Amino acid sequence: MAKDTTGRNRPEAPQRALTRRQALALGGGGAALLAGCQPNTGPSISAQPLPSTGPITAAPMVPAGDTIGTGSVRVALLVPRSASGTSATIATALRNCAEMALNDFAGADVTLLVKDSGGTTEGAQAAAQAAVSEGAELILGPFFAAEVRGAAPVARAANIPVIAFSSDPSVAGNGVYIMGFLIGDEVQQMVAHAATTGKRSVGALISNSAAGNLAEAALRESAARYNVRIVQVERFEAGPGDIAAKAAALGANAAQLQAVFLPDGGSAAATAAGALAAAGLTSDRATWLGSGLWNDPAVYSNPALSGGLFPAPEIDRFSAFAARYRQAYGIELFAKATLAYDAALLAAGLVKQAGPRRFDPAILANRQGFISSVNGLFRFNPDGTNDRGLAIYRVTGGTPAIVEAPVRVFAGA
Template structure:
């Protein structure tokens, strides 16, 4: 197992490493996210002064190997806020290492395909060996073309698996993994008949496919699947109550949908085990008494809380949940250069089967461009909290 915080333990400042490892080794106890930990960016964070090149490219770090980070800095709204927090996370990562092996160029994509393509071309022309980002699928598509042509790998932060592929990796919280983990755990507890309520949108289609695959892999049966439009989950839940007996009900969407579905089944005198997704990792969702006893997957507790404290101390506000991905990606790039030199970003380095240990636990990049994560399973308890009932794995099986 390669530890991202050092990729190999010699490049991280001792105090920072101790704090990160302490957070990562906390694998039990209670866990609950407040609104500030929700995956959606909700605030523009403060940036420290960074040197600026004539073409408005910002530079983080003083290493000899150039890495480019593509962010939607000018996209406006929450996208620009997210971009700023991602820039800060990269800055924080290089503050936490003893040696800068890389210099990170921050380039704007505007969140658009053509702008991202041009930014990637400029980065490659300037000698970039690796591209971190973009954030949105459209921009990833734009950057992927020149990057593949030049043999420069991309580690993007989109959750749209359709943009992954040869040389383009997604270091993100991929929805499919949630379904795989929670269904597999339910099956391990003796459940073999499942149903699902999924939103009638792209996310719902992804989760429905992942649910069907997970149930089949676990040797179970998918009794029924109902799709619903926004605000109409109650009607679909009511329909499911008459579709036959099943032991577990998968409701991956967040917001009020899980609690509304739970109430419909309770009123009908039915009590399937409710299964959620990573979207449930929010105190506003799990505070509903109707969800007590429900299960959902998520990263091991402790790591993000420690990262968030460091981030807030440095920049004056809490990071969005996904900022830890950028912190890990930056440390990974810096550490691989220090450990493997010219071979740092070759496929066999990026796709090591043992994976890496980051803020949110173990992860690895795969040949098809996706990422795999070790996830814990949580049970909702009273008071808007949750506890770990199945710990996240600390290593990958071959």
């Protein structure tokens, strides 16, 4: 049975051998190679010749303001410190996680230049300009898509790559790589799992929203890839009344449905699941397929969602990291801030192992990918999006049960 790009089974394709190569493993204690590779040699990512260093230019400005680390390589970290609402809390969590990464990486030769992106396009543009003037070779962040749109042109003009924390694929590409978890990748892995387990006819109950549009598009693309038939898609407006009506419409075709896609999270997921059960589509009759939005303790413990499946990084790894974070800072971890940990650890690892070409596109988008001790296997695609090796979990009413382990090596890498 063949594999898709993440290494999961792809039932309709002919069998191919999985090639195992080196990947850069990023974890506690610094960068190391995967088992079976020689230690301290670094990954063989590309055989292309090193680029010319070009003419000597004036020294960059001395870094001003908040910094983390004392290494020789300057990397900017853009966080929405002065933005309104909860953004300051997000900024603190991002900074804390980046700090933990450098503390975990023994001998990290990196200085992080922490800049306030302000939560706006203009603020991120100014932060990126400051980072460039201070000699940053790489920009980590910003967090919001609007901020990425401000930082990207500045970085692009300076030939500096951006590893943003956004989940919006529209801001990826042309030197911008996004770390956020992507609905398209999550849906692909859920549909692959469904097909492998014999669930080849699906329906969907999806909110009528921009995020819902992305989810439906991903479902249709993945269904075509894995030879899964979409029986019916229902889009609902906010509120239990419309959800119940659309669930009843799906229930009219219950005999044809082996699975139902429910990408929305939070209370909408529970309301949708309850409406499906009332329409005869219980999770034991038609498997409920969730999204990464189900990776939420409120979902884990909700009996209405019991039996549903969802994709996520390994929860045990996150829980261990969250406990360390709580001990270090005395506050709860904002889950998406772990992207800053992964990004800062990646930067430190590449500085150590990849030499002068450390942040070249061929290095950042190598097909072998990287492994984080928190969020697992990931890689950047040439278009700036990412692939991840996610586990598949079942909601049990308590701790989710793993039903499919994440891949450890990408297929064909």
